[in-house]
Amino acid sequence: MSYSVGQVSDFAGVTVRTLQRQLDEEIARLQRLAEVAERAIEVQKTGVPLTPQERFEVFGEVAFDLSYATEAELKWAHSDGQREAMARADAHTKEDWRRLMGEAAAWRAELLAAFDDGEPSCGERAMDLAEEHRLHIARWFTSCPPDMHRRIADDFVADPRAFALVVPPSQQRPGLAAYMRQAVHANAGRHADVDTDGEESR
Template sequence: MTRREAGSPLSDDDKREVWGGFADREEEYLDEVEHRWGGTEAYADSARRVAGYGRAEWERINRDNAAIEARIRELMAAGADPRGTEAMDVAEASRLHVSRWFYAMDHGFHVAKSELYVQDERYRQGIEENTAPGAAEWLRAAIVANAERARLRERARERG
């Protein structure tokens, strides 16, 4: 299912209220996403999920994301090491947020996606706009550390 087949139950006014500036450039951004990832399972999964999201779901998504951003700001302001437990916990919250609302994201996928945070200026701006300068690198380091923590936990479980 493509996003064009799925559509959105939101009115244009609702989109502007819950998506902010994204709503004004929706077609442009979604064309790019479809071009980059349109043939992937994650894209199809996301298109299926978001097709049914109304205003209440988008408000919840935004609230949950704002809480993650606030935690990143707090940790960075406190000088927290991005490889520390609290930073890894916020990285895990970010991964689970995407998995819950958009598409299944394992740790390897999260690490790969985190490269976009530092390589693509739009991703960087999206992260740092509501957190702090340097948050893209900080979050990428936390995501990498969280993936390693998950790998070590899995190995420990396998050993019994």
């Protein structure tokens, strides 16, 4: 099969237009990422000042992954919960972060113990731990109804960076992220008819 010069030119035009559209979309995406990264840097510069030693004392092995944070910011950009969580996190003092991370570390130890003891993910102990995690988010960041908690737990399995914010890689076990997800889903089912304030849904 042969093509005329005009047909080749038309094909080339379509290819160039498609490429241009893809490049425009990629440029727009990178610009959004740059804006989010710039915001994160500004928060670090104007927020709670921490030396490297203080940062380790407060956060331990829990690492803040900027690439995950920027993607999460874009994914939930229109979410009231995301905006509230960012605003409350920005307002936390160094002491707030110490208390928050201490609470998280105690909870994490209980989660690992339950997992290592072979407790079923749909059992009372695992579901209670899932409920504690949900209330921790509500206490420090944003209200977290069961459906929202399910979506958060789904990310634990879908994206290792999300679960690393909860359990550092050095403390993880094979299957732990899935275990946590199953416990969250079981707990959400247990509280399906109850809202975050403990009142029956209307």
